[in-house]
Amino acid sequence: MTHWIKFLGTAGARFVMIRQLRSSAGVWYHLNGMNILVDPGPGTLVKCASSRPRLDPTKLDVIILTHKHIDHSTDVNVMIEAMTDGGFRSRGRLFAPRDALEGDPVILQYVRSFPEELIVLQPESAYDLADRVTLRTSPRHIHPVETYGLRFELPDRVIGHLVDTAYFDDLVTAYAGVDVLILHVVRFSGEGDEEKGIQHLNLGDAEKIIAAVKPRLAVLTHFGMTMLKARPWELAQQLTDRLGIKVVAANDGMQLNLDEW
Ligand SMILES: [Zn+2]
Ligand SMILES: [Zn+2]
Incomplete structure (x- = not known):
């Protein structure tokens, strides 16, 4: 396999995280x-060690934090230590939004000098990852903290990772042309979300985006309680049938061979 993704976790909201339902x-x-690690939430280091085959964090080249929320960032410091052999070997790159470094920072001061480079993410920007992958950020997502979605552009395919956000029309443009689209679908229905200030995609938003972007494969993940109760694998099958586009629901530990897409 030349390109693959492994979903070490698929939890997407406080209660699913706290109870480790996923x-x-x-x-x-x-x-x-x-090797690129996105959003090392609670349990990332442990999951790397318990994966079969084991994932070796000292082999990481890049760590990306899409935003500072705790379910995305708890293990970021320990993963930086791991990537750099405890800080003894300067290597790898760390990407994070500005607010992950300022105010109440989730990235501790002492680890910031360990990677070869610390890059502050900007909206709609491209970053060359060792001439092998281009990382491109989306416009800033609508979410309580500074948040960017990701596009990984390879010579033969593009992977989109649409992380936490409320729906907005420009999302479709930001992820246009991707072959595989990963979506964080926290909510089953969006009922009452606006009044409660919940800024997450629901299943209807995801359907609208998948129908407009038309990837070859869409992967739903980052499930909240209402999505888990509604059986994400059945919902994914229903979307596949309705849209004529292959949609799957991620499971913990699921490895996706991107060469097939
Ligand atoms: Zn989240
Ligand atoms: Zn979030």
Whole structure:
């Protein structure tokens, strides 16, 4: 396999995380020989060690924090230590939004000098990852903290990772042309979300985006309680039938061979 993704965790809201109904570990990408970890939430280091085959965090090249929420960032410091052999070997790159470093920072001061480079994410920007992968950020998502979605552009395919956000029309443009689209679908229905200030996609939003973007494969993940209760695998099958686009629901530990898409 040249390119693959492993979903170490698929939890997407406080109660699913706190009760570990699904794991809250991050997503590990292997693209063109590079190991890229996105959003190391609680349990990421443990899941790397318990994965079969084991994922070796000292082999990471890039760690990306899409935003500072605790379910995305708890293990970021320990993963930076792991990537850099406890800080003794300067290597790898760390990408994070500005507010993960300021105010009440989730990235501790002492680990910031460990990676070769610390890059502050900007909206709609492209970053060259060792000439092998281009990382492109989305416009800032609508979410309580500074949040960016990701596009990984390879010579032969594009992978989109649409993380936490409320729906807005520009999302469709931001993720246009991707072959595989990963979506964080926290809510089953959006009823009452606006009044409660909940800024997450619901299943209807996801359907609208998938229908407009038309990826070859869509992967639903980051499930809240209402999604889990509604059986995400059945919902994914229903979307596949309705849209004529393959949609799957991620499971903890699911490895996706991107060469097939
Ligand atoms: Zn989240
Ligand atoms: Zn969030």
